[in-house]
Amino acid sequence: PLLREAGMQSNAVDVVFTGADHGVERGVEQDYQRSLPVAEAMHEDVLLAYEMNGAPLPPQHGYPLRLVVPGWYGMAHVKWLSQVDVAAVSFEGFQMRAYRVRRQPDEDGVPLTRIEPRALLVPPGFPDFMSRTRVVRPGLITVEGRAWSGWAPVRAVEVSVDGGDTWAPTSLEPAPHRWGWARWSWSWEATPGSYVLSARASDMSGRSQPIDQPWNPGGFANNLVQRVPVAVIAAG
């Protein structure tokens, strides 16, 4: 790792990443800065990326250099990196205070770190333009999607056709690599009527998706189960 080659000292606590993204937030003029504890920054999967799919990193992804912290929410993946500092004290910069999950606006809360488990499904059939209801003809439908979690591998994905009242297990494939999306699928014998399709992921850390999302002022870490209204119509 670069940090080891650079000769990090034993009293190092945090690694501070500074991006060229400059602005004013709540009256404070700043460059975007986020830190990682030394142990996280030294993880073998943490990267400084200068290319993607064999081409230079595009500007919107952080050209020329971007921090990638697999499993963490996007605020940790500092773009347009201009500086990396190793600090012997805990870094308390503006953006370390900004990304916290608070139940009350004035409480201290907890830092946002890894990605909560989540499953999404491919909406079946075709859309009704205004309502976004999906229109499906009756018969055997393969409902499929992907699931992921930054905490631990996905253990199971369940589906519901009644808006979360009852759940059925799906067939889950292993993710192609530790941070990849896991494919899941389920066969649905669709008969005429109105449905709400949902999928719910659980991971090996014991986390799963909520049916009612707890409120937090930043709107962070939302992993409420997806709801897809479906109208199964008579065979056309």
Next chain:
Amino acid sequence: PLLREAGMQSNAVDVVFTGADHGVERGVEQDYQRSLPVAEAMHEDVLLAYEMNGAPLPPQHGYPLRLVVPGWYGMAHVKWLSQVDVAAVSFEGFQMRAYRVRRQPDEDGVPLTRIEPRALLVPPGFPDFMSRTRVVRPGLITVEGRAWSGWAPVRAVEVSVDGGDTWAPTSLEPAPHRWGWARWSWSWEATPGSYVLSARASDMSGRSQPIDQPWNPGGFANNLVQRVPVAVIAAG
């Protein structure tokens, strides 16, 4: 042109393009269909595109084949083309009725066709996160942007720093080709204070951008002048 090679007959009126985009709109199940009058469809710049920048057309741009009608709004550029028909009578399909500019919801209105003139400017300085006001330090600033029109080449671009009360001419470069964006720039001696920057394009057909946008129920053909709030602060 393909249409000539296909042996179009002399009584042809409209060319109807059908895409694979299937859905329900206002209760009508349909594939997306739009027509062009024969004279427009035969224009030498109208293309069936199967690649872009030397690579196959991406799915989101209409893979495997998409109609491109330079100078027209996007509704004419039918994606995922599945069929091309030549009709001896005027085509009156659903999407021909949908894209019309109406001053009253129940009037017949006029069809949406070519792109109205428009100029955009690169917001100078850096942003205030919440208000999106741009923060600029005093001094000589190059304000620059691009302008285009589907009706005729851009004739002039003017800028305003007082929200449209007064206007100054900019330096305009010719567009790189008939349908390209024309670059424009202007030097601004910025002194501390609050401003609203705008740019306004006029084309050789006599069209220019409005300061107050006439209302229409579809929200089509909006080319209201851009407004960028700027705070010039003391030199930092």
